Amino acid sequence: MEYSIENEFLRIAVRQAGAELCRIQSKVTGTDFMWNADPDIWPSYAPVLFPVIGAIKNGFVRYNGKDYAVPRHGIVRNNPEVKLIEQTESSLTFGLKSSTETLEIYPFEFDFEITYRLDAHKFLQSYKVANSGEEQMLFSLGGHPAFKCPVHEGEDYTDYYLEFEAIENDSTWLLTKDGLVGNETKKIFDNTNTLHLDHHLFDNDALIFKHLVSKQVSLRSTKSAQVATVRFGDFPYLGIWAKPNGNFVCIEPWLGIADSADSDQNFETKEGILKLAAGELFTASFSIEIHE
Template identity: 70%
Template sequence: MKYTIENEKLLISVNLTGAELCQIQSVQTGKEFMWDANPDVWASYSPVLFPVIGAIKNGFVKYNEREYAVPRHGIVRNNPNVKLVRKTENSLTFGLQYDDVTLKIYPFKFEFQITYTLYDNRIIVSHEVTNHGDEPMLFSLGGHPAFKCPLSDDEVYEDYYLEFEQVETESTWLLEKDGLVGNHTKPILHNTNVLHLNGHLFDHDALIFKTLKSTQVSLRSTKSGQVITLHYADFPYLGIWAKPNANFVCIEPWLGIADNADSDQNLENKEGILNLESKAVFKALYSIEISE
């Protein structure tokens, strides 16, 4: 089941399973901006990442001397127990709350909500995490939206580039074969705000940036001039990824990161982990801006 809302500029749809944004369409032109989740390539549109991001070392984390097998990217992605909390003329809110099943793989009494709000030519993606437990709660969260690339039939992948808000000199942290973050880096941005796309850019998996100055990045075409801009000021980490030679690109804002290869697997020591006090609420948002 999916839910749809629209305004005078954009139509969006969200799958109930996983609360996954699955469509961004121009109302005026009918143009689609989201990847189509072709199962032969990558069968997702925009996974919601909570309470972990990416791979977990050996498939489990440790907390209070117990082991918890948290799935890769967490427990919201592909989850059929997500509920529609609220639908308004311009927003959709979905939620997932702890139960006996989640407590076996993630030891905290959480409530997670994600809201998609249409505002003019923007989709605002708002996250709200509540700690219903009596102890501090440890978690990460992030987005994984996949955008169609190229956007037009008369373009190719190499016509596109990413334009960062600021000039950057930044390296990517290299992933090991099991998806863990290694201790080696590779220079990617050299005093520039432009990263050109090509079919081999992701041959060694995602680009992972930890210290970008920019808080927004745009997917641009040298031919059509169309622009998709992701604003991510609340998210200190950024991932860029696609399957090699696939016709999409993911721009991923993260609060947290995959496990380090030398991780001790203790959740409290995990890089980028957030600490939420008992009964407290955490909020963070990013937005997707469509310019035609």
């Protein structure tokens, strides 16, 4: 089931399963900006990442002496137990609560909510994580929206580029064949704020950035005027990814990161892990803005 909201500029739709954003459409031109989730290439639109991001070493984390097989990207993605909590003219809120089933693979009690809220040419994707248990909770959190690229007929993938708000000199952390973050880096930026897209850019999987100056990045074309801008001030990590044969690019704000290749698999020592006291609430958000 899908739910949609719209204003005079944008229409967005969200799948109930996994609370997954599945459409960003201009009301002015009818242009679609999201990847179509082609099952032969990559059958997703914008997975919600909680309580882990990316791969887990050997498929499990260890907490208090017990192993938990948390799935890649966590337990919200594609989960049919996610429910619509509230719909207004300008917002959709979905939620997932811990259960007997989640406690078998993730050892904390929680109340997770995600809200999509329209505001003129942009929408805010906001997260709330409440620790409903009696002990400190450990988690990560992130987005994974896939933007259509190219957007218009007559354009090529290589006509597109990412424009960052600041001059960058960061490197990507190379991933192992198991999707773990290795110890080697590769220079991506050399005193520039642009990253030109090419399918070979992702031959070795995602680009993983830990030390960007920018908190804003825009997807632009050299042949058309539309701009999609992601602002991610609450998120210290950023992933950029596509399938090498996929006409899309994912811009992924993360609070947390995949396991490192040399991880000891203890949840408490996982890089980027967030800690939330019993009864406390954590919030974070990023926005996507469309201009044509």
